Amino acid sequence: MELTDIQKKILEEVADLHKIPVGAYNIRANGESVGRNSSANIEITSKTDVSGIDIKIKPGTKNESVHIPVVISQTGLKENVHNDFFVGEDSDVLIVAGCGIDNCGSSDSEHDGIHRFYIGKNARVKYVEKHYGSGAGKGKRILNPVTEVYMEEGSYCEMEMVQIKGVDDTERVTHAELKEGARMIVHERLMTHDDQHAVSRYDVELNGEGSSADVVSRAVARDRSYQRFDAKIIGNAPCSGHSECDSIIMDNGTILAVPALEANNVDAALIHEAAIGKIAGEQLVKLMTLGLTEQEAEEEIINGFLR
Amino acid sequence: MLELKNIVYQVEENGEGIGILNDVSLVIPDGKLTVITGPNGGGKSTLARIIAGVVKPTSGKIFFNGQDITDMSITDRARLGIGFAFQQPVRFKGIRVVDLIRLAKGEKKLSSSDACKYLAAVGLCAKDYINREVNSSLSGGELKRIEIATVLAKKSALSVFDEPEAGIDLWSFQNLIEVFDGMRKNIEGSSIIIISHQERILQIADEIVLVKEGKIDCQGTCDEILPKLVGTESAVKSCGVIDLWKGGDN
Numbered sequence: 170m171e172l173t174d175i176q177k178k179i180l181e182e183v184a185d186l187h188k189i190p191v192g193a194y195n196i197r198a199n200g201e202s203v204g205r206n207s208s209a210n211i212e213i214t215s216k217t218d219v220s221g222i223d224i225k226i227k228p229g230t231k232n233e234s235v236h237i238p239v240v241i242s243q244t245g246l247k248e249n250v251h252n253d254f255f256v257g258e259d260s261d262v263l264i265v266a267g268c269g270i271d272n273c274g275s276s277d278s279e280h281d282g283i284h285r286f287y288i289g290k291n292a293r294v295k296y297v298e299k300h301y302g303s304g305a306g307k308g309k310r311i312l313n314p315v316t317e318v319y320m321e322e323g324s325y326c327e328m329e330m331v332q333i334k335g336v337d338d339t340e341r342v343t344h345a346e347l348k349e350g351a352r353m354i355v356h357e358r359l360m361t362h363d364d365q366h367a368v369s370r371y372d373v374e375l376n377g378e379g380s381s382a383d384v385v386s387r388a389v390a391r392d393r394s395y396q397r398f399d400a401k402i403i404g405n406a407p408c409s410g411h412s413e414c415d416s417i418i419m420d421n422g423t424i425l426a427v428p429a430l431e432a433n434n435v436d437a438a439l440i441h442e443a444a445i446g447k448i449a450g451e452q453l454v455k456l457m458t459l460g461l462t463e464q465e466a467e468e469e470i471i472n473g474f475l476r
Numbered sequence: 477m478l479e480l481k482n483i484v485y486q487v488e489e490n491g492e493g494i495g496i497l498n499d500v501s502l503v504i505p506d507g508k509l510t511v512i513t514g515p516n517g518g519g520k521s522t523l524a525r526i527i528a529g530v531v532k533p534t535s536g537k538i539f540f541n542g543q544d545i546t547d548m549s550i551t552d553r554a555r556l557g558i559g560f561a562f563q564q565p566v567r568f569k570g571i572r573v574v575d576l577i578r579l580a581k582g583e584k585k586l587s588s589s590d591a592c593k594y595l596a597a598v599g600l601c602a603k604d605y606i607n608r609e610v611n612s613s614l615s616g617g618e619l620k621r622i623e624i625a626t627v628l629a630k631k632s633a634l635s636v637f638d639e640p641e642a643g644i645d646l647w648s649f650q651n652l653i654e655v656f657d658g659m660r661k662n663i664e665g666s667s668i669i670i671i672s673h674q675e676r677i678l679q680i681a682d683e684i685v686l687v688k689e690g691k692i693d694c695q696g697t698c699d700e701i702l703p704k705l706v707g708t709e710s711a712v713k714s715c716g717v718i719d720l721w722k723g724g725d726n
Binding site (some may be wrong): 469473 | 528530549550551554555559560562565566568569570571572575576579580582626630
């Protein structure tokens with residue numbers, strides 16, 4: 170597998186990969202699979218009808234990981250990828266996805282992806298997805314991920330969704346359906362700058378008794394960027410749901426937070442919280458009394474907030 | 477040595493200038509623990525904030541080791557060696573205790589054992605706190621101790637504590653006295669200012685300054701000043717559960 174230096178840098182940003190990962194992986198660069206490895210318990214195969222892969226995790230697979238990073242360094246490339254994850258019952262796995270686009274040219278580069286997770290009974294999944302953009306070209310870096318999560322009884326899914334830098338336009342859509350006793354935790358961290366535009370929508374259906382979801386977003390909008398966060402939690406059974414959107418607004422940024430709750434069962438306990446504000450002056454002053462400049466203090470506060 | 481010369485601080489209210497500090501001149505000696513005390517609303521905290529640079533005086537001059545720092549920013553004063561502990565410590569989201577101590581020390585990386593010694597010094601079990609966020613999950617007393625730990629870690633030539641006892645429970649207060657007593661014993665080459673009207677804190681002072689109605693009422697050694705203050709608003713006894721157990725009557 171040969172990757173250019175730019176591709177290697179992107180790989181490091183989106184998947185913390187410095188070398189070929191251990192375990193199962195599929196590395197996609199400029200629209201093609203450039204490296205793949207299945208393990209005894211995790212099988213990766215190409216789809217035949219559309220572009221994308223199936224990842225099949227055998228029941229009972231424990232402490233294994235799958236890395237499926239995507240790298241785009243070709244200006245003007247547009248792709249649409251469907252990846253399906255079949256996570257067997259009682260397994261416990263780490264899935265690291267992520268997409269990085271380096272666009273030095275003048276045409277827009279775009280990666281649209283659908284990730285569907287079918288999580289078996291009592292299985293546990295940790296999913297990490299990082300999005301990153303770089304390159305000085307005028308062409309935009311566009312990422313539109315769709316994530317669908319179907320959770321069986323007693324399953325657990327923790328999702329870390331991160332987009333910190335360089336993505337000009339993004340529309341993220343996450344849909345989840347939870348059966349009895351299933352639990353979903355989402356930590357989204359998003360920072361937009363310059364003229365970037367980001368929309369993130371969640372709708373989580375709590376269908377089974379004792380199911381629960383916690384969707385937490387931390388966001389920073391700098392310069393003239395725009396963000397919209399829509400989080401809807403639907404309680405169709407005795408369940409508990411919580412969504413939180415906490416945002417820092419800077420410069421001439423715009424943030425629209427639209428939390429929504431729908432209860433269709435008298436024992437559905439649903440809570441949402443949303444807060445938007447600038448960096449508190451006293452936080453800056455405290456760090457300045459430790460010897461930081463105002464700008465350094467601001468960076469520390471944001472880095473901490475988005476940790 | 478810190479020297480304040482003719483410090484005036486006024487605020488506007490209904491178009492009128494109200495004097496918070498009226499022509500305050502003061503010398504804080506090196507190698508001493510100085511407690512600035514006085515009734516509520518007398519201007520003590522404003523004085524502390526003016527020294528740290530958080531508040532700019534309306535007029536007057538401030539000299540630190542002979543250098544005019546009146547127009548210097550908070551950052552530059554901090555770098556020059558002035559530390560400041562807030563009366564109400566600031567809460568953050570995502571910034572951990574270890575981060576604050578690392579920033580206070582001015583280092584890019586900090587070993588946990590190094591960070592732990594500052595927490596241990598303020599009576600916190602380090603491993604329970606080091607990775608906690610400095611947010612509202614911490615109690616007022618815990619925040620206050622962490623605030624003091626950051627000032628200890630900064631190793632300032634002049635450390636200013638603004639009402640360190642405010643908002644903390646009795647058990648933490650007892651510990652706080654021990655922390656300041658320990659600092660005083662190792663004060664060589666530095667000086668400490670504590671804004672407080674707690675008698676227990678006044679008792680460990682080398683120097684006491686009484687600020688009243690925006691002016692210096694008197695300044696002198698602990699032995700000279702404290703007897704005049706006992707029983708007044710400027711030297712309040714803390715609620716004395718411990719003393720009561722000893723059969724005391726305060």
